[in-house]
Amino acid sequence: MGKPKVLVIYYSTYGHVKTIAQAEMRGLQKSGKVDVELYQFAETLPGEILEQMHAAPRDTSVPEITPEILEKADGFLVGFPTRFGVAPAQVKAFFDATGSLWSRGALLGKPMGLFFSTASQHGGQESTAFSFLPHLAHHGLMYVSLGTPSPYMFENDAIVGGSPWGAGVIAGSDGSLQPTYKEIEIAEIQGEKFAEITSKLLAPDRDLTQPPAAAATPSDNQQSGAATPLSTGSNKSKSNGRMRQFVDKFKNLFK
Ligand SMILES: Cc1cc2nc3c(=O)[nH]c(=O)nc-3n(C[C@H](O)[C@H](O)[C@H](O)COP(=O)(O)O)c2cc1C
Known part of the structure; x- marks a missing residue:
């Protein structure tokens, strides 16, 4: 049986996030508990805009992520620079x-x-981080926070990127600051910690596309007369029916 496969996926215009992605990789590998692969998000900006932005040359040795590759993996560490406080x-x-x-x-x-x-x-x-969470919630992905596992995260007399939401770099307004050894160490810890959590959560042979056999369904609850704080009996049954219709309709868009 193989180990769970974790993908590190990044977008980076100037290289700071890429350096952190490589530190995450080292942490994951150090754990020995997962197999690891590195990917990058495809660029969507035109070349002339990237030139005006003085973007670093793209590293063509790192493959681009696709939905098909994503589907086959067991866990993900995803990194990106902010754009006006949200994801690029x-x-x-x-x-x-x-x-x-x-x-x-x-x-x-x-x-x-x-x-x-x-x-x-x-x-x-x-x-x-916070504004990206709806993507995780809608896919049913489990957000694994970092917490505060490093004493560097409590320093107030030095510039240190990263927070309980994940490792981070402060790049400087002209991009001239490079990731410090503290920021890199925090990223390595995040990788190691993520590998431990992933290996605990995912037995290598667990098929995540199948619901657990013993899970209670809404109709089980209806049969036993169980009520939720929000709805009971036939009201709940009606709203489940409407929700199912909506989900089926939406799913048909992708057939
Ligand atoms: C369009 C644009 C918007 C940005 N918005 C912010 C921002 O809201 N806050 C901030 O601190 N940096 C902002 N930045 C700076 C980037 O976050 C910074 O260049 C990046 O973190 C460097 O990472 P990279 O080297 O991996 O690309 C912005 C940069 C661009 C190009």
């Missing part, structure tokens, strides 16, 4: 192409952690 369009464009995975529940129950870069200390590392 490149990442959003990829997730907007995962409707088919959603319709099949292909990512249901799989763990995902996040990491970041901002220009400034208060440029939005936390808002970038």
Whole structure:
């Protein structure tokens, strides 16, 4: 039986997030508990805009992530620089192409952690994470936070990126700050911790596309007369029916 497969997937215009992605990889590998692969999100900006932005040359040795590759993996560490306090369009464009995975529940129950870069200390590392969570919730992905496993995360007399939401780099407004050894160590810890959690959550042979055999269904509850705080009896049955119709209609879009 193989180990769970974790993908580290990043978008990086100037290289800061890429360096953190490589540190995440080292942490995952150090654990010895998961197999690891590195991917990047496809670029969506035109070449002339990237030139105006003085973007770093794209590293063509790192393959681009696709929904098909995503589906086959067991867990994900995903990193991106902030754009006005939220995720970049490149990442959003990829997730907007995962409707088919959603319709099949292909990512249901799989763990995902996040990491970041901002220009400034208060440029939005936390808002970038927080505003990305609906993507995880709608896919049924499990968000794995970082917590505060490193003493560097409590320093107030030095610039240190990262937070309980995930590792991070402060790049400087001109991008001239490089990831520090503290930021890199926090990312390595995140990788190691994520591998441990993933290996505990996912037995290698668990088929996440199948519901657990013993799970109670809404109709079980109706039969036994069990009530929720929000709805009871026939009202609940009606709303379940409406919800099912809506989901079926939406799923048909992807057939
Ligand atoms: C369009 C745009 C919007 C940005 N918005 C923010 C922002 O809201 N806060 C911030 O601190 N940095 C902001 N930045 C700076 C980037 O986050 C920074 O360049 C990035 O973290 C560097 O990471 P990278 O080298 O991996 O691309 C912005 C950059 C661009 C191009």
